[in-house]
Amino acid sequence: MRIVIINGPNINLQGLRETQFYGTMTYQELIDGVSAHAQKNNVEMRWFQSNHEGTLLDIIQSCRDKYDGIIINAAAYSHTSIAILDALLAVDLPTIEVHLSDVSTRENFRKVSYLKHACIACFQGEGLLSYLKAIDHLIEVLDQ
Numbered sequence: 001m002r003i004v005i006i007n008g009p010n011i012n013l014q015g016l017r018e019t020q021f022y023g024t025m026t027y028q029e030l031i032d033g034v035s036a037h038a039q040k041n042n043v044e045m046r047w048f049q050s051n052h053e054g055t056l057l058d059i060i061q062s063c064r065d066k067y068d069g070i071i072i073n074a075a076a077y078s079h080t081s082i083a084i085l086d087a088l089l090a091v092d093l094p095t096i097e098v099h100l101s102d103v104s105t106r107e108n109f110r111k112v113s114y115l116k117h118a119c120i121a122c123f124q125g126e127g128l129l130s131y132l133k134a135i136d137h138l139i140e141v142l143d144q
Helices: 027-040 053-062 075-079 082-091 128-143
Strands: 002-007 044-049 069-073 095-099 121-124
Touching: 002 053, 002 128, 027 044, 027 128, 053 082, 069 082, 069 128, 075 095, 095 128, 121 128
Parallel strands: 002 044, 002 069, 069 095, 095 121
Antiparallel strands: none
8 A cells, every 4th residue: 555645845944933833843754654553554654745736736747557545645735726726636546635734723724625626535733643544544445
Protein backbone atom coordinates (compact mmCIF):
# COMPACT_ATOMS: atom_id res chain seq x y z
CA MET A 1 0.00 0.00 0.00
CA ARG A 2 1.40 3.38 -1.02
CA ILE A 3 0.22 6.55 0.72
CA VAL A 4 1.43 10.09 0.16
CA ILE A 5 1.33 12.77 2.84
CA ILE A 6 1.15 16.30 1.50
CA ASN A 7 1.74 19.21 3.87
CA GLY A 8 1.14 22.83 3.02
CA PRO A 9 2.45 26.20 4.16
CA ASN A 10 4.30 26.60 7.42
CA ILE A 11 4.05 22.94 8.43
CA ASN A 12 7.84 22.85 8.05
CA LEU A 13 7.94 25.28 11.00
CA GLN A 14 6.10 22.85 13.24
CA GLY A 15 7.32 23.18 16.83
CA LEU A 16 8.51 26.75 16.28
CA ARG A 17 5.30 28.68 15.63
CA GLU A 18 2.12 29.21 17.63
CA THR A 19 2.88 26.32 19.97
CA GLN A 20 -0.36 27.02 21.84
CA PHE A 21 -2.17 25.63 18.77
CA TYR A 22 0.35 23.30 17.17
CA GLY A 23 2.46 22.02 20.06
CA THR A 24 6.22 21.75 20.34
CA MET A 25 6.79 18.62 18.26
CA THR A 26 9.11 19.45 15.37
CA TYR A 27 8.36 18.68 11.74
CA GLN A 28 11.06 16.00 11.76
CA GLU A 29 9.51 14.42 14.87
CA LEU A 30 6.15 14.42 13.08
CA ILE A 31 7.70 12.70 10.05
CA ASP A 32 9.49 10.17 12.24
CA GLY A 33 6.39 9.32 14.29
CA VAL A 34 4.10 8.94 11.30
CA SER A 35 6.70 7.02 9.28
CA ALA A 36 7.23 4.53 12.12
CA HIS A 37 3.48 3.95 12.34
CA ALA A 38 3.26 3.47 8.57
CA GLN A 39 6.17 1.05 8.51
CA LYS A 40 4.62 -0.98 11.34
CA ASN A 41 1.51 -1.28 9.17
CA ASN A 42 3.42 -2.20 5.99
CA VAL A 43 2.55 1.09 4.32
CA GLU A 44 5.00 2.73 1.95
CA MET A 45 4.95 6.43 2.76
CA ARG A 46 6.10 9.43 0.72
CA TRP A 47 6.23 12.95 2.14
CA PHE A 48 5.92 16.32 0.45
CA GLN A 49 5.79 19.81 1.93
CA SER A 50 5.56 23.13 0.15
CA ASN A 51 4.65 26.68 0.99
CA HIS A 52 3.56 27.26 -2.62
CA GLU A 53 0.07 26.49 -3.87
CA GLY A 54 1.18 25.70 -7.43
CA THR A 55 3.76 23.21 -6.18
CA LEU A 56 1.07 21.51 -4.08
CA LEU A 57 -1.11 21.27 -7.19
CA ASP A 58 1.75 19.68 -9.14
CA ILE A 59 2.35 17.19 -6.32
CA ILE A 60 -1.33 16.24 -6.12
CA GLN A 61 -1.56 15.78 -9.89
CA SER A 62 1.55 13.58 -9.89
CA CYS A 63 -0.09 11.16 -7.44
CA ARG A 64 -2.45 9.65 -9.99
CA ASP A 65 -1.48 6.05 -10.76
CA LYS A 66 1.43 6.21 -8.26
CA TYR A 67 -0.34 6.10 -4.88
CA ASP A 68 -3.31 4.36 -3.34
CA GLY A 69 -4.37 7.30 -1.21
CA ILE A 70 -3.57 10.81 -0.03
CA ILE A 71 -3.37 12.37 3.41
CA ILE A 72 -3.29 16.15 3.14
CA ASN A 73 -2.74 18.96 5.60
CA ALA A 74 -3.04 21.90 3.26
CA ALA A 75 -2.90 24.22 6.29
CA ALA A 76 -4.23 27.70 5.42
CA TYR A 77 -4.91 26.60 1.84
CA SER A 78 -7.63 24.29 3.20
CA HIS A 79 -9.70 27.41 3.81
CA THR A 80 -8.90 29.28 0.59
CA SER A 81 -7.96 27.01 -2.30
CA ILE A 82 -10.56 25.81 -4.74
CA ALA A 83 -7.62 24.89 -7.00
CA ILE A 84 -6.39 22.29 -4.48
CA LEU A 85 -9.95 20.97 -4.17
CA ASP A 86 -10.17 20.65 -7.96
CA ALA A 87 -6.81 18.84 -8.12
CA LEU A 88 -7.92 16.35 -5.46
CA LEU A 89 -11.16 15.72 -7.32
CA ALA A 90 -9.25 15.24 -10.57
CA VAL A 91 -6.84 12.60 -9.25
CA ASP A 92 -9.78 10.74 -7.71
CA LEU A 93 -7.85 8.99 -4.92
CA PRO A 94 -9.21 8.34 -1.43
CA THR A 95 -8.10 11.44 0.45
CA ILE A 96 -8.14 12.34 4.13
CA GLU A 97 -7.75 15.88 5.43
CA VAL A 98 -5.76 16.41 8.63
CA HIS A 99 -5.05 19.37 10.87
CA LEU A 100 -2.75 19.51 13.87
CA SER A 101 -5.03 21.96 15.68
CA ASP A 102 -8.79 21.84 16.10
CA VAL A 103 -9.78 24.33 13.42
CA SER A 104 -13.44 24.10 14.47
CA THR A 105 -12.61 25.98 17.68
CA ARG A 106 -10.45 28.67 16.12
CA GLU A 107 -11.18 31.73 13.99
CA ASN A 108 -14.32 31.64 11.87
CA PHE A 109 -12.40 31.60 8.59
CA ARG A 110 -10.67 28.37 9.67
CA LYS A 111 -14.01 26.61 10.10
CA VAL A 112 -14.52 26.51 6.32
CA SER A 113 -12.70 23.76 4.43
CA TYR A 114 -12.95 23.62 0.66
CA LEU A 115 -11.03 20.34 0.70
CA LYS A 116 -13.72 18.48 2.63
CA HIS A 117 -15.65 18.09 -0.62
CA ALA A 118 -12.90 15.78 -1.94
CA CYS A 119 -12.14 13.96 1.32
CA ILE A 120 -13.56 10.81 2.85
CA ALA A 121 -12.68 11.92 6.41
CA CYS A 122 -11.01 14.64 8.45
CA PHE A 123 -8.96 14.23 11.61
CA GLN A 124 -8.03 17.35 13.53
CA GLY A 125 -6.95 18.74 16.86
CA GLU A 126 -4.80 15.83 17.98
CA GLY A 127 -1.38 16.72 16.58
CA LEU A 128 0.53 13.59 15.59
CA LEU A 129 -2.48 11.43 16.44
CA SER A 130 -4.50 13.17 13.70
CA TYR A 131 -2.04 11.77 11.14
CA LEU A 132 -1.97 8.30 12.74
CA LYS A 133 -5.76 8.09 12.73
CA ALA A 134 -5.76 9.18 9.08
CA ILE A 135 -3.33 6.38 8.17
CA ASP A 136 -5.40 3.80 10.04
CA HIS A 137 -8.62 4.98 8.41
CA LEU A 138 -7.08 5.02 4.94
CA ILE A 139 -5.73 1.48 5.46
CA GLU A 140 -9.21 0.34 6.49
CA VAL A 141 -10.82 1.95 3.42
CA LEU A 142 -8.20 0.62 1.00
CA ASP A 143 -8.42 -2.90 2.43
CA GLN A 144 -12.15 -3.09 1.63
